[in-house]
Amino acid sequence: MLSSKDNYMYEMIRTELTDAVGEEFVGTGNADKFGHSVDYYWIPEMWHDRGMPTPKPDFVVHPGSAEEVSKVMKIANHYHIPVVPWGGGSGSQGGALPVYGGIILDMKRMNKFIGIDKESLTVTCQTGMIARHLEWRCNKEGFSTMHLPASIACATIGGFLAHRGTGVLSTKYGKIEDMVMSLEVVTPTGEIIRTLPVPRHASGPDLTMLFLGSEGTLGVITEVTLKVHPEPEAREFRAYIFKDFHTAMSAGAELMRSRLQPCAIRLYDEEETIHHVRRVFGMELDKGAYLVFGFDGPADIVECQMRRARAIMEEKYHGKDLGSKGGDLWWQNKYKFFYPPFMFHIPQAFGTLDTVATFANIENVYHAMKKVVNENFPQARFIGHFSHWYEWGCMLYARFIFEGENVPEDPAEAAALYNRVWDMAIRAAIANGGVINEHHGVGLKLGRLMKELYGPAMPVLEGIKKQLDPNNIMNPGKLGFKGI
Amino acid sequence: MNIDKYTDAIKNCRFCFMCRHLSGIGNVTFTEADTPRVRASMIYGVTMDPEKMADKDFIDTLYRSDLSRACCFHCVNHYDENSLNIAMRTDLVEKGLAPDYAKAIAENLKSSSNWEISGAAEVLYFTDRYTLQTGTVAPAFDAIMKKAGINYATVSGGCIGRALKVLGFAQDAKAAAEKFVSTVKAAGAKTLVVSNPAAYELLKNDCAEFGIEVPFAVMHTSEYILSLGLKAAKAAGDIYYLESDYLKNYNDNLPFPRQLLAAVNANIKPFGTNNEESYTCGEGAVLLPEIDETLVAKLAAYIADRADDPANDKIVVASPYTKIFLSKYTKLNVATLEEVVAEVL
Ligand SMILES: Cc1cc2nc3c(=O)[nH]c(=O)nc-3n(C[C@H](O)[C@H](O)[C@H](O)COP(=O)(O)OP(=O)(O)OC[C@H]3O[C@@H](n4cnc5c(N)ncnc54)[C@H](O)[C@@H]3O)c2cc1C
Ligand code: SF4
Numbered sequence: 001m002l003s004s005k006d007n008y009m010y011e012m013i014r015t016e017l018t019d020a021v022g023e024e025f026v027g028t029g030n031a032d033k034f035g036h037s038v039d040y041y042w043i044p045e046m047w048h049d050r051g052m053p054t055p056k057p058d059f060v061v062h063p064g065s066a067e068e069v070s071k072v073m074k075i076a077n078h079y080h081i082p083v084v085p086w087g088g089g090s091g092s093q094g095g096a097l098p099v100y101g102g103i104i105l106d107m108k109r110m111n112k113f114i115g116i117d118k119e120s121l122t123v124t125c126q127t128g129m130i131a132r133h134l135e136w137r138c139n140k141e142g143f144s145t146m147h148l149p150a151s152i153a154c155a156t157i158g159g160f161l162a163h164r165g166t167g168v169l170s171t172k173y174g175k176i177e178d179m180v181m182s183l184e185v186v187t188p189t190g191e192i193i194r195t196l197p198v199p200r201h202a203s204g205p206d207l208t209m210l211f212l213g214s215e216g217t218l219g220v221i222t223e224v225t226l227k228v229h230p231e232p233e234a235r236e237f238r239a240y241i242f243k244d245f246h247t248a249m250s251a252g253a254e255l256m257r258s259r260l261q262p263c264a265i266r267l268y269d270e271e272e273t274i275h276h277v278r279r280v281f282g283m284e285l286d287k288g289a290y291l292v293f294g295f296d297g298p299a300d301i302v303e304c305q306m307r308r309a310r311a312i313m314e315e316k317y318h319g320k321d322l323g324s325k326g327g328d329l330w331w332q333n334k335y336k337f338f339y340p341p342f343m344f345h346i347p348q349a350f351g352t353l354d355t356v357a358t359f360a361n362i363e364n365v366y367h368a369m370k371k372v373v374n375e376n377f378p379q380a381r382f383i384g385h386f387s388h389w390y391e392w393g394c395m396l397y398a399r400f401i402f403e404g405e406n407v408p409e410d411p412a413e414a415a416a417l418y419n420r421v422w423d424m425a426i427r428a429a430i431a432n433g434g435v436i437n438e439h440h441g442v443g444l445k446l447g448r449l450m451k452e453l454y455g456p457a458m459p460v461l462e463g464i465k466k467q468l469d470p471n472n473i474m475n476p477g478k479l480g481f482k483g484i
Numbered sequence: 485m486n487i488d489k490y491t492d493a494i495k496n497c498r499f500c501f502m503c504r505h506l507s508g509i510g511n512v513t514f515t516e517a518d519t520p521r522v523r524a525s526m527i528y529g530v531t532m533d534p535e536k537m538a539d540k541d542f543i544d545t546l547y548r549s550d551l552s553r554a555c556c557f558h559c560v561n562h563y564d565e566n567s568l569n570i571a572m573r574t575d576l577v578e579k580g581l582a583p584d585y586a587k588a589i590a591e592n593l594k595s596s597s598n599w600e601i602s603g604a605a606e607v608l609y610f611t612d613r614y615t616l617q618t619g620t621v622a623p624a625f626d627a628i629m630k631k632a633g634i635n636y637a638t639v640s641g642g643c644i645g646r647a648l649k650v651l652g653f654a655q656d657a658k659a660a661a662e663k664f665v666s667t668v669k670a671a672g673a674k675t676l677v678v679s680n681p682a683a684y685e686l687l688k689n690d691c692a693e694f695g696i697e698v699p700f701a702v703m704h705t706s707e708y709i710l711s712l713g714l715k716a717a718k719a720a721g722d723i724y725y726l727e728s729d730y731l732k733n734y735n736d737n738l739p740f741p742r743q744l745l746a747a748v749n750a751n752i753k754p755f756g757t758n759n760e761e762s763y764t765c766g767e768g769a770v771l772l773p774e775i776d777e778t779l780v781a782k783l784a785a786y787i788a789d790r791a792d793d794p795a796n797d798k799i800v801v802a803s804p805y806t807k808i809f810l811s812k813y814t815k816l817n818v819a820t821l822e823e824v825v826a827e828v829l
Contacts (some may be wrong), residue, residue, distance in 0.1 A: 031516045031517035
């Protein structure tokens with residue numbers, strides 16, 4: 001819209017923005033604009049790889065406070081300029097991409113650590129703080145957020161709130177939405193609001209939950225109070241190999257039904273087990289499914305829970321015990337495989353089809369997704385693991401991978417192939433009781449499927465969006481909401 | 485092109501977010517451009533379309549990197565985005581696209597080189613501009629040498645090549661390094677001791693890359709002083725040690741600074757929240773203050789923000805550069821290793 005600097009309107013708006021946040025915090029340089037045109041979504045990466053231009057913002061604004069965010073929102077509303085919050089850009093769904101140009105609101109300057117309330121065990125910070133920095137800061141005082149995602153080093157707390165992210169200890173400590181006490185939010189029209197100070201109440205519907213998962217479409221989350229936990233006295237892991245995936249899934253589900261409190265459970269399907277045990281343990285297997293779990297807390301309670309969990313694994317499901325070393329190695333390597341060269345990368349085409357369903361449905365979801373990928377895209381590999389477990393079900397972290405030679409060189413064809421896999425696999429999940437996504441969000445990538453998932457409930461979401469954002473300036477075209 | 489030597493870094497860093505928390509400049513400018521991911525991605529763009537090299541913004545982004553190498557040290561496979569950046573700068577210089585400020589700094593470095601050796605001795609101590617600028621590091625070293633009863637001479641007078649290399653002037657850097665090495669060789673020194681970790685890097689690693697033989701031992705002051713086996717008369721007490729980019733990230737965590745501190749009974753307390761971020765004010769970039777001193781001030785403020793008790797903490801650094809700029813821009817109480825040792829002997 002304003003993409004030409006020759007248009008004097010560009011300078012008019014830049015002047016207003018600099019008045020709001022300061023000259024040095026309004027970027028208009030090519031490097032910064034480029035940096036915000038590619039996030040962790042495969043399509044812009046592939047687009048750049050093929051030498052194609054990626055949609056750029058007109059301005060990159062770095063607000064330093066909620067008040068500054070508010071001023072920016074008011075300017076944007078006045079001129080109807082799209083505003084896209086950007087945390088670390090590590091989102092895999094294209095949620096932070098400035099597809100209609102406009103303003104990128106890079107939140108990383110809002111990185112203040114506000115403090116720990118040691119009586120209530122909560123921590124308050126601005127949302128542009130990188131999760132690793134927050135965790136380090138809490139660790140220094142003997143606490144942990146227990147939010148330990150693989151992207152801890154690169155994503156902001158705001159990004160996790162906006163996507164309902166999750167970490168490796170979610171089975172005990174919850175996803176980020178379970179960790180939140182309250183939020184400060186700047187609405188699309190520039191009001192600064194706070195949600196209620198506590199997450200459990202009977203004082204009307206829960207506004208906090210409305211903004212969690214809203215992916216920058218309903219407002220800018222500027223501050224958060226999260227729960228923190230003392231560093232546990234003990235944390236122990238144990239790993240097993242089961243004869244097949246179904247047996248391992250039954251054992252994992254039984255562990256959750258037992259109401260013991262594992263901090264983590266991870267189960268690899270048979271394909272991923274072969275690969276995983278080879279690279280982590282140097283072990284050759286031709287079948288079986290690897291399951292690892294752990295407990296943390298006071299040492300005697302960990303010991304007791306571990307004993308009872310082992311009985312489930314060994315006596316009821318006859319798992320082959322890899323011992324605590326088999327579990328510890330998994331824990332020690334939990335981030336390693338997200339680094340190059342281990343992580344999938346272009347020229348491969350790959351995607352994480354994460355979904356979640358009840359124990360009654362999850363195996364069907366897995367098989368349906370796998371079948372649809374295998375049958376329709378025989379050139380792709382499908383692997384999966386189950387990494388976040390609840391009392392009622394678990395999350396499937398499925399992946400499809402095309403080797404480079406199977407990915408069209410033409411970028412439009414490559415994108416079309418990619419989208420077809422997503423459409424088919426996600427529809428298979430939804431048809432079997434799954435949802436579009438469990439913790440990576442919807443973004444640009446999956447917005448088109450939101451109407452199918454929500455059905456007649458979608459207009460409710462659209463109504464909320466319209467009420468909060470009458471000019472449709474906040475991250476338009478994402479989360480299934482209309483574009484410009 | 486020089487960047488062709490680093491295609492693995494281009495390919496792997498260009499879409500990788502995993503070390504962004506350690507991006508020193510990125511953490512104070514808050515811009516995406518100041519991350520290994522975006523720099524590598526832009527360089528990938530250059531491989532597709534060399535015209536992109538001429539973009540002023542691209543060039544400035546490269547030149548404002550603090551080159552701490554914390555990312556490479558942290559990286560599981562140690563991809564070297566730092567060297568990629570320097571290789572890209574070298575390509576810019578070779579194509580006549582170096583920014584004016586870099587050219588001016590390089591010219592100044594080249595024209596002001598004039599080596600002087602204070603006398604004949606087996607041990608030569610290199611007093612570079614930062615070491616001299618502190619006004620305290622060379623006297624502290626001298627006090628230690630007197631205590632040890634060792635005769636030494638000093639060599640000083642210019643840039644030995646690291647700063648030129650970092651700016652992308654590889655040929656000039658090589659010439660400067662050759663001249664310095666032959667000067668030291670001609671003086672008959674068996675051991676060259678350096679306080680400035682950047683000089684250590686040049687003599688240990690850059691010279692090998694340039695194919696220059698270094699026919700004398702090169703030691704950082706920490707290693708050299710440790711080798712003297714001096715006994716401290718009193719304990720150095722509670723200190724916070726801030727790692728040097730060059731000694732830690734470039735040289736595989738050289739153990740001597742910490743060993744030396746232990747030898748003088750220092751109780752090293754953990755600074756800030758982690759030992760991964762670079763707390764050097766841009767030591768890796770050598771001349772960042774001449775490129776943009778406001779960035780150095782921000783890096784210093786970032787460090788001060790992380791101190792437990794800024795007014796009273798005793799901060800120890802290996803690098804004279806870091807001492808100068810931390811002292812200039814913060815109220816922290818900063819000493820170098822040499823000063824700490826001299827005080828307790
Ligand atoms: C290697 C790797 C591993 C990953 N592992 C995990 C994992 O273990 N668990 C997990 O949950 N995710 C994971 N992810 C995905 C990603 O890190 C998360 O989606 C994260 O939440 C994104 O945060 P960000 O700060 O990078 O947000 P961005 O990508 O910048 O933005 C994501 C969305 O949030 C919005 N947004 C950002 N900040 C705000 C704000 N303050 N207010 C309102 N909206 C905002 C944006 O507009 C966008 O829609 C991984 C990503 C990578 C690259
Ligand atoms: S240095 Fe390693 S961690 Fe950093 S961007 Fe490159 S590949 Fe990623």
